[in-house]
Amino acid sequence: MRIYVLNLKKHRFATTFTAVVLALIILSAISISVVTRIFRNELFIEKAAAIPYEKIVILDAGHGGEDSGAIGKNGRLEKDLNLEIALEIGAALEERGYVVVYTRTDDRLLYTESENIKGIRKISDLKNRCKVAANYPDSTFVSIHMNSFGGEKYSGLQVYHKPDDSESRALADAIQQRVITEIQPENNRKIKSGSGMYVLENVENTAVLIECGFLTNRDECEKLSEKEYQKRLSLSIVCAIIEYIED
Template sequence: MKRKLAFWVLFCGALALFGIQTMEAFGVVSFHADFFQKKGTIVVDAGHGGEDGGAVGINGAVEKDINLAIALELEKYLKQNNFNVIMIRDTDSAVGDQSLGTIAERKRSDTKKRLRIVEETGECILISIHQNHFSESKYSGTQVFYSGAREESGVLAEAVRQNIVSALQPENKRENKQAEKNIYLLYNCHVPAILVECGFLSNPQEAEKLQTSSYQKEMAAAIYNGLIDYLQANQDTGK
């Protein structure tokens, strides 16, 4: 009996050390960060915050709150697996200079500060969390945008998209899009970077799901699993 117990202790230790995949709650792939030679730091950006609430859902849900909830779950999964994580915000707060006189000035300051945090981090991966909104309520589904400055951004976006579709949205046919100038953070970002529009707050069914903690955890898990797939692919190709 003691020999069997000792074997399982050693076996479980090997799983953690060498990154063998196991499944946790909400389908999270447990993959120890030390397995990756060039894992870098993961910068997690919960969009909006403070006076900038972002989109307001058809059910009254506020985008900034959902963004933060998903971002905090993602941080938890990353830290559980020994990744270095920088949270651009981890409370309901703005990031920029709040002493500026107008909302427009404060918003510009906020956006530039987010980019500056990424730049000061050095070689890293940026994952920005947002929610979508449209004038017609029929639209739904996650869409992933990616920076055009680094080829890897598109690969990361596709890995995340595939995981979200397979785990949560099998009917979602939305394609990834390269960020244009209107998405300032991604357009000016020179590290692998994506922005995940997790769903449409203008869609009644999706807005309700996005407000539940279980769906927020599942969304964070799918994003995390996509990141792991991306890192594995880079490891296999030696990039």
């Protein structure tokens, strides 16, 4: 079940009000009680009744829109790879009975129209990602990113956790160790505190940020661009998330 559900621009309703009413009728028919809001032409379900928060995972695909993030050796953009892997993780979680909330499902930054000003858009985007997390206070927040550095020799997934939070640290360790065991046995990286990372410092949830690999490493960049590798990596991350939540 997805929470981020309806793009109003894609439907030819006479008015936004009509769209909301129709959506509520449909949702009521399948016995889901919801509170909704409109944000930049998107209809969000804010709360899903009878679903424990610990079964909700917020997936945050970093960057988007004019903010491409890192650029890979093969020309792939971080923002696109982030989204591809977030969607893979989400699909696998949904298959296993989890509710998935996406901060974005397409190529955009999440700034509000009133803050569509150069120099302000990025901080607005980060704040709005945190606002999504705030709607589900006891859920798990997982932000997906790609790493980069000056030389090609650096490689490997690395997980950052919310500073000074034992639960976030435990989740980060579960993900790091699972990926090393199943996919990257040569990876000797350790989890780190996400001190200075805006989303990790400003959400109340258990929260981690996963740097899935280095786009500046040609071989790793190619792997991260391959659908089969994305699926393997995503499944490994999903298994670690579930292991942490259900332990």
